[in-house]
Amino acid sequence: MQPLQPRQGPGRYPVDRDGTGNLPPSPAIFPDQMAPIVRLADGERELAMMRWGFPSPVSKGLQHPVTNVRNVRSPYWRSWLKPEQCCLVPVSSFNEYADTKPCKTPVWFALDEDRPLFAFAGIWRPWTGVRGPKRDELVEEEHRLYALLTTEANGIVEPVHPKAMPVLMTTPEEWRTWLEAPVEEVLFLQRPLLDKKMMEVERGKRTDTAQSRA
Numbered sequence: 001m002q003p004l005q006p007r008q009g010p011g012r013y014p015v016d017r018d019g020t021g022n023l024p025p026s027p028a029i030f031p032d033q034m035a036p037i038v039r040l041a042d043g044e045r046e047l048a049m050m051r052w053g054f055p056s057p058v059s060k061g062l063q064h065p066v067t068n069v070r071n072v073r074s075p076y077w078r079s080w081l082k083p084e085q086c087c088l089v090p091v092s093s094f095n096e097y098a099d100t101k102p103c104k105t106p107v108w109f110a111l112d113e114d115r116p117l118f119a120f121a122g123i124w125r126p127w128t129g130v131r132g133p134k135r136d137e138l139v140e141e142e143h144r145l146y147a148l149l150t151t152e153a154n155g156i157v158e159p160v161h162p163k164a165m166p167v168l169m170t171t172p173e174e175w176r177t178w179l180e181a182p183v184e185e186v187l188f189l190q191r192p193l194l195d196k197k198m199m200e201v202e203r204g205k206r207t208d209t210a211q212s213r214a
Helices: 172-180 183-189 209-213
Strands: 034-041 044-052 086-091 094-098 105-110 118-129 141-151 199-203
Touching: 034 118, 034 172, 086 141, 086 172, 118 172, 172 183, 199 209
Parallel strands: 044 141
Antiparallel strands: 034 044, 034 086, 086 118, 094 105, 105 199, 118 141
């Protein structure tokens, strides 16, 4: 996954309380940066800020954050796949990179040209350590981290990024199921969105420029 384009708030997304303040639209969000997510807290939907990317498994010896969940049978993810750790990541467009030469080309996708709001399926967890874009200036502290559920690419994304695409949820029923139902009942949602329900909306820009003008 690549940059996200959140545009949300209590007036635009079904949340009960906003713990983020008056957030402006973001031109792009990259791994290890903060972004708004929706989770259940004390029975209410809360909009909260979290950092994108789980810590790497110790056995892998990697330094970069793990941003995507594909193998939900992995022990690394299974302990977090439960309603209290599920979250929604509100977005209106997302980016994948086409493997072009000499440089990769960013390609933006949305539900349609108007960029209506939808959500990625995500999971979150607390974690204590050093995280952030300027790690040498930070101290160890407790973070709230999230990662995105992915699935096989559909016919719109596959020509650009054949390996995978994020799980897109577009209806209140899907949002409610992901946040509230047991894991055995929600993993049917790990599927690509139908081709007819999304489209490519921009190519060649690091940010979704239509969103930046909104």
